[in-house]
Amino acid sequence: MKKISIRALLGGVALAATISGSAFATECIAPADAGGGWDFTCRQIGKLLYDLKLVDAPVQVTNMAGAGGGVAYTYVVSDRGTDADLIVAASSATTTRLAQNAYAGMAADQVRWVGAIGGDPGVIVVAKDSPYQTLGDLVEAIKADPSKVTFAGGSAAGGFDHLKPLMVLKAAGFSDFAKVKYIGLDGGAEAITQTIGGFTQAMTGDMSEISGFIKSGDVRALAVLSAEPVPGFEEIPTAKSQGFDVEVVNWRGLYVPKDISDEQFNAWAEKLQTVADSAEWKQIMADNGLAPFTKVGTEFQGWVDEVVAETNALSKEIGIIQ
């Protein structure tokens, strides 16, 4: 039994080696270590691309961590600019950093944004015994005295979690962003413990990292920042339904090198659409707390351009960049 499985394993390795040696193997770069969100994107989309026979060989995943995705971005721009068999995992964090010039001079127009096929909606929560009952209460308290409320989030200052409450406040007509207090922790769960412990008054993060704490009743969600209520969490009102016109979703998607042909770009867009429409992907999304969020091809490219411009303007206002 043991012998057979080892032989099968060796055979598998040999087979994989032959296939990946061919010119047709697709490579997906996850710009972070194994286990994170980008790695997840590469592995899940890569697996489905092969299972749905959209590519001829299993997709090879390369982990290239560094500078929050900057190392991989620079590498793709400078060394792989014409490679049509390359896809790279990306999310809102990628465009936020590009908008803030955090990739050492790289700009968002140096690659092509091919599509997003799932999103993790932003959420704003407070501890269960917090005096704030609605998003409106929280916004009013900040308007009255910004020093009374500190937000905790899982990204560094200026990161995506920091921008979420600012976009809500912007929609509420508050613009003194530099006064809004935010502390960045190592991941959403740590930010939640600071909020439950009463060290911060509110926490912003993605739905998937908070859902367990909402279910257990340790925190109360004031608003979800998606267009529609999230399935399974229908009782959490959207920010829109409370009169704040914002939608902040941490999308999961891909970019491709800039200098591939339009046909090649459109082919990737179609493949992503097929993955997004598949029952397998819908199951993966449900299992991992992702909400549907599909934008591919030129539509996605246009949307990314808008988001980058908007993030850039907001970051200037809070003084993250000059």
Place this chain on the structure above:
Amino acid sequence: MDTLANLWMGFGVALTPYTLFLAICGCFLGTIIGALPGLGPSNGVAILIPLAFALKLDAIESLVLLTSVYYGCMYGGRISSILLNIPGDEPAMMTTLDGFPMAKQGRAGDALVISGVASFVGSFLSTVGLVVVAPLLASVAYRFGPAEYFALYMLAFATLGGLTSNNQAKSAFAACLGLGLAMVGLDNSTSAARFTGGNLHLYDGIDFLVAIVGLFAISEIFIFIESHGRSSALGIKVGKLLIPWGDLKRSFGAMMRGTGLGFIAGILPGAGASLGSFMAYMAEKSISGGKGTFGKGDPRGVAAPEAGNNAAAGGAMIPMLTLGVPGSGTTAVMLALLLTLNITPGPRLFTDQPQVVWGLIASLFIANFVLLFMNVPLVRIFVKILSVPPWFLMPMVTMVSFVGIFSLSGSYFDLLMMIAFGVLGYILRKLDVPTVPVILGILLGNQMEDWLRRGLTISDGDWMFLFSSPIAVGLWILAVGGFVAPVFLRRVLKRPPVPKTDMPMDQD
């Protein structure tokens, strides 16, 4: 008795011939990964995640495999600390301080047995602790805010002065060097790049694994080349493996205290095993006063940090399982694995998926017994791997260092940085400056700064927040005590004329 019934169910899930086979494989691999410099538990677990998927293991089987690797690494790290003076992973750093001197005195076998037993005691008791108090202790993390964390790190640095026996100023210098190096990279509170020279590879700061392998392994190679192997650590022989009952008995207290401290450090997110083993070592050293032979091969100096870092591994499971907050780098990787297996750690895990939790806990117990067996009676296998002749071992250490570091990020920049740290380590060793505080500075400096900045943000710049809670004040008192006490103790202990062959301490 609910707990026992649950545990029984856990063993029912986790104890099948196949999982036992996986546990043995995992423990063996883990010990080797732990022993190889540069490869630590977090890489070990990360490397094996794809394997777990490739073998189509289910949730319980994957957890058994990966926890065995995790605990195996915690055991294995000490082997190269003792035999090569190169820590196999960062928590095993403290074990070099007394483990290697013991090995040089020809007591490598004793050191391995004592540290193996200490590892077992630490991880066994902390796993018991995990079973008994996990749900209660989860709330400890809620009590630690910026002020408390900052005071905790202050405590670690305040006691650092007494770390290396010879010269406190040199320790302090080394710690400052580490703290300075920790500042490289993106500032977490403003996202400003500091000391990066525009180089993207430095944006994430200096990876402490790169620093450790450079400072210990690469500098060892330089020393070896310079002295033609005479004053190098490589090539230590292990004599007969006997169980040193006397030393075990003498270090029993050290093991228990180390376990307690390590367990607590493990529970606190971000503090982790390195802080656990460090505090365990420092506590033992201060308890012994001036009477111990710490730094020169004291068995307690091997027992305490090993019990401490293994206990921390068990403790780190608590916030990971109950809050979804990883207490260390390795638990962060395990958290990612759990999420991929569709298990969401958090406050509801114990009620929602008891078979997973208790299966995991049972597999920790299984791994522990397998590891005790592998690391005490069978430790020779691993010693063999490391005690090949120097002409073979040295290229191997070089190769493993390079491969290990390259596997972290796949960037040659890290290799260059590792060599730079090797040169730095060589210079520091020539100047007789200890390298352990440098690593501690890099390891803890960022966290300490981040907590201070977070606290100042919350309090609108009012520094009094540092003393805003009883826990914080308590930690500050310990820190001040730990800083001042050695000065007075030394005076008290020095008064009787101690016949010593060495010159007075501070002249070295």
